[in-house]
Amino acid sequence: MTQSEVEGIQLLVSGTGDGHQYTRTILDALPVAVYTTDAQGRLTYFNPAAVTLSGRVPQLGSDQWCVTWRIYDENGTLVPHDRCPMAMLLQNIAVEPGGEYQAERPDGTRFWFMPYPALLRDADGKVTGGINVLVDTTERRNRELRAHEQFRAIIETTPECVKIVAPNGDLLFMNPSGLEMIGATRPDDVTGRSVYDLIMPEHREFYREFNERICRGEKGTLEFDIVGFAGERRNMETHAAPLRYFDGNTVQLAVTRDVTERKRQDRAALLLSAIVDSSDDAIVSKDLNGVITSWNKAAERLFGYTAAEAVGRPVAELIIPADRQEEEPQILSRLRRGERVDHFETKRQCKDGTLLDISLTISPVKDAKGTIIGASKIARNITESKRIQAALAASESQFRQLADAMPQIVWTAGPDGRVDYYNERWYEFTGFDRNTFGDISWEGILHPGDLQRCRATWYEAVKSGEPYNIEYRFFDRANQQWRWFVGRALPVRDESGTIVKWFGSCTDIDQQKRVQEDLRRANQDLEQFAFSASHDLQEPLRTVKIYSELLLKRHADALSGEAHKFLGFVHGAATRMELLIRDLLAYTHAAKIEAASEAIDSNEAFHSALADLAGLISETGAQITADHLPSVRVHSTHLQQLFQNLIGNAIKYRSRERTPEVHVAAERQQDEWIFSVRDNGIGIDPEYKENIFGLFRRLHSSDEYSGTGIGLAICRRIMDRYHGRIWVESEPGRGSVFRFSFPA
Amino acid sequence: MIVEDNDADVFLIQEALAGTGLRIELEILLDGEQAIDFFERVEHDPDLSCPTLIILDINLPKKQGGEVLKQIRRGPKCSAAPVLVVSTSDSQPDRERMASLGADGYFRKPSEYEEFMKLGAIAKKWLGPQSS
Numbered sequence: 001m002t003q004s005e006v007e008g009i010q011l012l013v014s015g016t017g018d019g020h021q022y023t024r025t026i027l028d029a030l031p032v033a034v035y036t037t038d039a040q041g042r043l044t045y046f047n048p049a050a051v052t053l054s055g056r057v058p059q060l061g062s063d064q065w066c067v068t069w070r071i072y073d074e075n076g077t078l079v080p081h082d083r084c085p086m087a088m089l090l091q092n093i094a095v096e097p098g099g100e101y102q103a104e105r106p107d108g109t110r111f112w113f114m115p116y117p118a119l120l121r122d123a124d125g126k127v128t129g130g131i132n133v134l135v136d137t138t139e140r141r142n143r144e145l146r147a148h149e150q151f152r153a154i155i156e157t158t159p160e161c162v163k164i165v166a167p168n169g170d171l172l173f174m175n176p177s178g179l180e181m182i183g184a185t186r187p188d189d190v191t192g193r194s195v196y197d198l199i200m201p202e203h204r205e206f207y208r209e210f211n212e213r214i215c216r217g218e219k220g221t222l223e224f225d226i227v228g229f230a231g232e233r234r235n236m237e238t239h240a241a242p243l244r245y246f247d248g249n250t251v252q253l254a255v256t257r258d259v260t261e262r263k264r265q266d267r268a269a270l271l272l273s274a275i276v277d278s279s280d281d282a283i284v285s286k287d288l289n290g291v292i293t294s295w296n297k298a299a300e301r302l303f304g305y306t307a308a309e310a311v312g313r314p315v316a317e318l319i320i321p322a323d324r325q326e327e328e329p330q331i332l333s334r335l336r337r338g339e340r341v342d343h344f345e346t347k348r349q350c351k352d353g354t355l356l357d358i359s360l361t362i363s364p365v366k367d368a369k370g371t372i373i374g375a376s377k378i379a380r381n382i383t384e385s386k387r388i389q390a391a392l393a394a395s396e397s398q399f400r401q402l403a404d405a406m407p408q409i410v411w412t413a414g415p416d417g418r419v420d421y422y423n424e425r426w427y428e429f430t431g432f433d434r435n436t437f438g439d440i441s442w443e444g445i446l447h448p449g450d451l452q453r454c455r456a457t458w459y460e461a462v463k464s465g466e467p468y469n470i471e472y473r474f475f476d477r478a479n480q481q482w483r484w485f486v487g488r489a490l491p492v493r494d495e496s497g498t499i500v501k502w503f504g505s506c507t508d509i510d511q512q513k514r515v516q517e518d519l520r521r522a523n524q525d526l527e528q529f530a531f532s533a534s535h536d537l538q539e540p541l542r543t544v545k546i547y548s549e550l551l552l553k554r555h556a557d558a559l560s561g562e563a564h565k566f567l568g569f570v571h572g573a574a575t576r577m578e579l580l581i582r583d584l585l586a587y588t589h590a591a592k593i594e595a596a597s598e599a600i601d602s603n604e605a606f607h608s609a610l611a612d613l614a615g616l617i618s619e620t621g622a623q624i625t626a627d628h629l630p631s632v633r634v635h636s637t638h639l640q641q642l643f644q645n646l647i648g649n650a651i652k653y654r655s656r657e658r659t660p661e662v663h664v665a666a667e668r669q670q671d672e673w674i675f676s677v678r679d680n681g682i683g684i685d686p687e688y689k690e691n692i693f694g695l696f697r698r699l700h701s702s703d704e705y706s707g708t709g710i711g712l713a714i715c716r717r718i719m720d721r722y723h724g725r726i727w728v729e730s731e732p733g734r735g736s737v738f739r740f741s742f743p744a
Numbered sequence: 745m746i747v748e749d750n751d752a753d754v755f756l757i758q759e760a761l762a763g764t765g766l767r768i769e770l771e772i773l774l775d776g777e778q779a780i781d782f783f784e785r786v787e788h789d790p791d792l793s794c795p796t797l798i799i800l801d802i803n804l805p806k807k808q809g810g811e812v813l814k815q816i817r818r819g820p821k822c823s824a825a826p827v828l829v830v831s832t833s834d835s836q837p838d839r840e841r842m843a844s845l846g847a848d849g850y851f852r853k854p855s856e857y858e859e860f861m862k863l864g865a866i867a868k869k870w871l872g873p874q875s876s
Contacts (some may be wrong), residue, residue: 538832542832542853574855
C-alpha cells in the first residue's frame with residue numbers, strides 16, 4: 001500500500017462524512033485495516049480487515065485509540081494505548097511520522113504495521129474525530145530481515161577480509177576473517193583506529209592515495225603489505241569499491257585476500273626455475289618409462305639437443321651410447337624401488353657424437369601422494385676434471401720426484417696451513433715415521449726459543465697470504481745438536497688469486513751461520529784492536545815528539561849539527577806517525593756510525609768541509625766552486641769527510657803551473673745521485689786508478705806530497721757502508737774527477 | 745796533587761804549573777791504587793785535608809783514573825774538590841764518562857810543548873792566589 005493510496009482513503013472518509021453508507025461499503029471492502037474514532041478517541045468504526053489484522057473484534061464506543069490488543073515500538077518496548085500514534089495525534093502531541101510498530105494479537109502472534117493516523121474535521125474545521133489506516137508490513141520486514149541475515153552470514157563466513165574504511169583511514173568495520181588476518185581478537189581492537197597503522201610504512205602512502213581515490217567514487221585493486229598485531233609481514237591483495245555510508249559519506253568497501261602464501265610459492269617456483277635454468281649441470285627429468293619430460297639450458301649446451309628436440313623422447317635413444325644401453329633399465333628399476341643413484345660415473349653421447357665423461361645423480365620424483373612418477377637427473381660433465389685429475393696426478397708425481405732429489409727439506413700445506421706433504425729429506429733428518437705423519441710434527445723438533453716466533457710467522461703468513469723468510473733451529477737427531485735453518489714459504493694461487501697451496505722449504509744454513517758469526521766476531525775484534533792500538537800508540541809518540549822539541553829548544557847549544565838533524569828526523573817521523581794514527585782512527589770509525597735516518601742537505605756538508613780546509617785553501621789560493629747540491633740520506637759526518645778528503649786531495653796534488661781549481665757537482669742518474677769533485681791538478685796514471693783506494697796506498701814520496709795513504713781508503717770504506725760506489729777518471733797532467741754515488 | 749804514572753808528563757805538568765807563578769806544593773802519586781788509598785785515608789784521618797786541585801790521568805797502572813775519581817767523589821771531604829782530568833785521548837766517550845763521574849775539567853795532552861804549557865792557565869782558575 002502506497003502513501004497516496006492511504007491518503008486517498010483518508011480523504012474519502014473525511015470528505016464524505018462519517019457513517020455515509022457509500023463510504024462504509026468501500027471501507028468494508030478494503031483489504032487494509034481502517035478504523036475511525038470520535039474526538040476522544042473512542043472507536044466509532046472499523047472494517048473487517050482491521051479484525052483480521054488485529055486478531056480481535058474491537059468494542060465500538062469503549063475501545064479507545066486503537067483496534068490492536070498490544071502495541072510495541074520497533075525496539076520491542078510496550079507502547080501504552082494512549083501513547084499510540086492515533087492517541088498522540090488526537091491529543092495534539094507531535095509524533096515522528098513513518099514509524100513502524102509491532103502489535104501482538106490475543107493469540108500471541110505478532111505482526112508489523114505502519115499506522116497512518118489523520119484527523120477528521122467538520123465544515124468549520126473543528127476536530128470531530130480521527131481515522132487510522134494500518135498497513136501490514138510484516139512480510140516486507142521479514143524479507144528485509146532475511147536479506148540482512150544472509151548478507152551478515154556471507155560477510156562473517158567469507159574467508160576474505162571485508163572492511164569498510166572512512167576517507168580519513170579510520171576503520172569502520174572489519175569482519176572476523178579480517179580480524180583473524182591481522183591477528184586481532186575483537187572488533188574493538190581495530191574499529192575506530194586508523195587502518196594506515198596496519199600498512200607497512202613503505203606502502204602507507206600509496207595505500208592512502210588508493211583509499212582516497214575509492215572514497216571519491218572509483219573502483220580499484222591494490223597489492224600491499226601489512227604488519228599484523230603479532231608483527232609479521234603479510235602480502236595482501238584488495239578489491240575495493242565506494243560505498244555510500246549511512247552518514248552520507250562515501251567510504252571504501254574492500255574485500256582483501258591474504259596472498260602471502262601464494263606469493264611465497266610464486267617466488268619459490270620462480271627461484272626453482274631460475275636455479276634449474278642457470279645451473280651449469282644438465283638437469284633432466286623423465287618418467288618411469290625413461291621418456292624425457294624436461295630439459296634445461298645446461299642440458300641443451302652439454303648434449304647439443306634443444307629442449308624441443310629432447311622432450312618426449314626416451315633418454316636411451318637420445319644420449320646413451322650403444323655399449324651402455326643396459327644401464328638405463330638398471331637405473332629405472334632402482335628408481336621404481338625409490339632408490340637414489342649418486343655420482344654414477346658413466347659416458348653419454350652428444351648430438352654431434354662426442355662422448356663425455358659424466359657424473360650422474362638420479363633421484364625419484366614423487367607426486368603429492370608419494371607415488372613415484374618419474375626421475376630427475378643431474379648430469380655433470382667431468383671430462384675436463386678427469387683430464388685435470390690425470391694431469392695433476394702426473395705433475396704431483398713429478399713434483400715428488402723433484403722434491404725428493406733436492407738437498408733441502410721441502411713441504412707443502414693446504415690453504416688453511418695444514419702441512420700435507422714432506423719430502424724424503426724431512427724423514428731422513430727427523431727420523432719420523434712416514435705412517436705417523438703429523439701436521440704439526442715440526443713443532444716438536446723446533447728450538448723452544450724459536451717456537452713462538454715461528455708459529456706466529458707461519459700462521460700470520462697463512463692469514464695474510466704473504467710469503468715469509470725466517471731463521472730458526474731444528475734439533476739434528478743424528479748429531480744431537482741444534483742446527484740453524486732458513487725457512488721460506490710461497491703461496492701458490494689459482495687464476496682467481498685464491499691460494500690453493502703453500503710450498504715451503506727448510507735449508508740448512510748452520511755452517512754459513514757459524515762462518516758469518518765467526519767473521520762478525522773477528523771483524524769486531526779487529527776494529528777494537530785498531531781502535532785501542534791507535535789510542536795507546538799516541539801516548540808514547542806524544543812524549544817522543546814533545547821531548548825532541550824540548551831538547552831542540554832548551555839544549556840547542558849543547559847539540560852538534562848532526563844531532564840537530566837527527567832530532568829533526570825523530571820529530572818529523574813522530575809527527576807523521578801521529579797523522580797516520582789519526583787517519584787510521586778515522587778509517588775504523590768510518591763504518592761505525594749508525595745508519596742515517598733522514599736526508600741531509602749536501603750543501604751544508606760541503607761548507608763544513610771547506611771550513612776545515614780553510615788553512616790549506618788560503619795558503620794555496622785554491623778556487624773552490626760548487627753547483628747547488630741535492631739532499632741525500634747519508635750521515636752528515638760521512639759526507640763531510642768525503643768532501644774534505646777529496647777536495648783536500650785535489651788541492652794537495654795541485655799542479656805547480658796553475659792555480660788549483662776544484663768544482664763540486666751532483667747529477668741525477670736513474671735512482672742515484674752521482675757527486676763529482678773535479679780538479680785541474682796533476683792527475684793520476686790510469687794504471688793506479690783502482691790502487692789508490694787501498695789502505696796506505698801512496699803514489700808519491702812524502703817529500704813531494706805529504707799524506708798517510710788513508711784518505712781515499714776512508715772514502716771507499718764510507719761508500720761501501722752505503723752500498724755506493726767511488727771511482728776516478730783522470731788525465732795525467734790535466735786533472736782528475738772523483739765521483740761517488742748515493743741512492744736517491 | 746798530580747796522579748800520573750808517566751814521568752815525562754809529570755815533568756811537563758810541573759813546568760806548566762810553575763809557569764803560573766804561584767807557589768805550589770805538589771804531591772805526586774804514580775798509580776791508581778796509591779791514589780785510591782790516599783783518598784780513603786783523607787776521608788778517615790781528621791788531620792789530612794783534601795788537595796786544592798787534583799790533576800788526574802785516565803790511563804793509570806793498577807786502577808784506572810775513573811775509579812780514582814769515583815773514590816774522590818765518594819767521601820764528604822773531597823766531594824767538591826776540583827778535579828782536572830788529563831789524557832792523550834780525545835775521544836768523546838772518554839770526555840763524557842769523566843764528566844759524568846764528576847770531573848771539573850778535561851785537558852787533552854797535546855804533542856807540542858807550547859800547547860802543553862796552556863795547562864797552567866787552566867789550572868790557575870782553581871788555584872787562587874791564596875793557595876799554597
